[in-house]
Amino acid sequence: MVDAQFPEREDHLRRLPSQPPALPGFSFVRILGSGGFADVFLYEQDSPRRQVAVKVMLSEYVNVEVRRMFQAEADLMAQLSPHPAILTVYQSGVASDGRPYLVMELCSATIGETYRDDPLSVSEALRISIKIASAVETAHQAGVLHRDIKPANILMTAYGNPVLSDFGIAGTLGESVIDDTVGMSIPWSAPEVLHSETNGTIASEVFSLAATTYSLLAGRAPFEAVRQDNSSASLISRASKGRPEPLGRADVPDKLERVLARSMSRRPEQRPQSAMEFIRELQGVEAELGFAQTQPDVAVHAWAQAAVVDEADSTRVHSIRTVDPGRRRRRSAQDASQNPGATRVAARDSRATPVGERSSGTGAPLQHGRAFVAAIVTCSVLVVLLAVTTVFVLVRTAASDAIPTVADVAADLRGSSVVFSWPDPGIADRDSFQIRTPDGAASIQKSTEFTVDAEPGERACVTVRVMRDGVLGPSSSEKCVDVPAGTG
Secondary structure, X not given: OOOOOXXXXXXXXXXXXXXXXXXXXXXXXXXXXXXXXXXXXXXXXXXXXXXXXXXXXXXXXXXXXXXXXHHHHHHHHHHHOOOOOEOOEEEEEEOOOOOEEEEEOOOEXXXXXXXXXXXXXXXXXXXXXXXXXXXXXXXXXXXXXXXXXXXXXXXXXOOOOEEEOOOOOOEOXXXXXXXOEEOOEHHHOOHHHHOOOOOOOHHHHHHHHHHHHHHHHHOOOOOOOOOOOOOHHHHHHHHHHOOOOOOOOOOOOHHHXXXXXXXXXXXXXXXXXXXXXXXXXXXXXXXXXXXXXXXXXXXXXXXXXXXXXXXXXXXXXXXXXXXXHHHOOOOOHHHHHXXXXXXXXXXXXXXXXXXXXXXXXXXXXXXXXXXXXXXXXOOOOOOOOOOOOOEOOOOOOXXXXXXXXXOOOEEEEEOOEEEEEOOOOOOOOOEEEEEXXXXXXXXXXXXXXXXXXXXXXXXXXXXXXXXXXXXXXXXXXXXXXXXXXXXX
């Protein structure tokens, strides 16, 4: 079954959902979504009686470290979810079969499903963006970087209020060693993140907020080109230039165009220096258009400081830290073109600098901020770890020289379907294949065959990697096939 939130992914997800676990006090209703590392199920809670979304980690990825990180994620979400624009987590636990799970608020994913076909009105886009930005500002005050802000991670409550979900790859950058692979979604990621110059800053979050607002208005990501190549390499190249196309809507004022363009500048220091500053810019647009001003919900410092007092607690919040862009390797355009399906942006420098000690280009100081230890991928009711475009997973970096490389990917055209296959490079029982397409959608499977249903006249491409214990090996060369026009 395919995640109903992402119908575009039907051609890319072949894995059947896992069996729903027996949870005391809950009755299984149906599957909601299937992702690369977890499934999301609809359950009914016995007391108090209500429907909830339960995210369950796949058993093949569960170990002691995963359980610890899953619990850290639950603690992170629990402390952030009192915010009215952050998805609520009710509880967490480990099922009788050993799989960790999260019980979450049930919400609708209509924005992520429909914005491409039905862009939002200016007033609604501004309202949602201000509310979500206030959630991000509050997270920043608590020392947390979300690092995957995009339309698919905005859900709607039953009362029409937007909530931000999927803090699973959130950056809680207080750890002294930052050699993790950073999760990201290319179309909404800042250039400095795409080029491995940083694993996330307040300024890069502002970029993602602006890119999300742009998407809600345009029906596409800022650097997606209509009827042109939108491969990972092309998107990175356009984003690096920092010049998104005009929205092309008569009802969008020039002031809003300028706010979004400045907030998506390729130079971090030219963007608003906090989510709150971005909110004030959007409120200025509301005032210019005569709209009722949307009020942000931002936590007071006392709330941000009140998490815990035990210094030894692994979920304790610490001051946000961020990788110094000046000490990072820049990934060249040639690197991107040679590996357009790249799924990792590796942080290679273990040094980190508190935000308050950095220049203005990396984001405003957080005097009262704290940060949690890194947490693995979360999801909302319908948001799972693989998104409609280019979702990347937070995994632990490890030596990959022992992981085999897939070679000699072949393609067989069968009508409008393309069947890609490759010889087994000698994978172990614990290994899987990750197959990624140019739009960033990915699938994880054991089979050495993968089918893409392409439209006549389209080009179907894949890259294949071996995944071992959550670590991705070298990528295969991209294999592409043009589907002849008129094929059906």
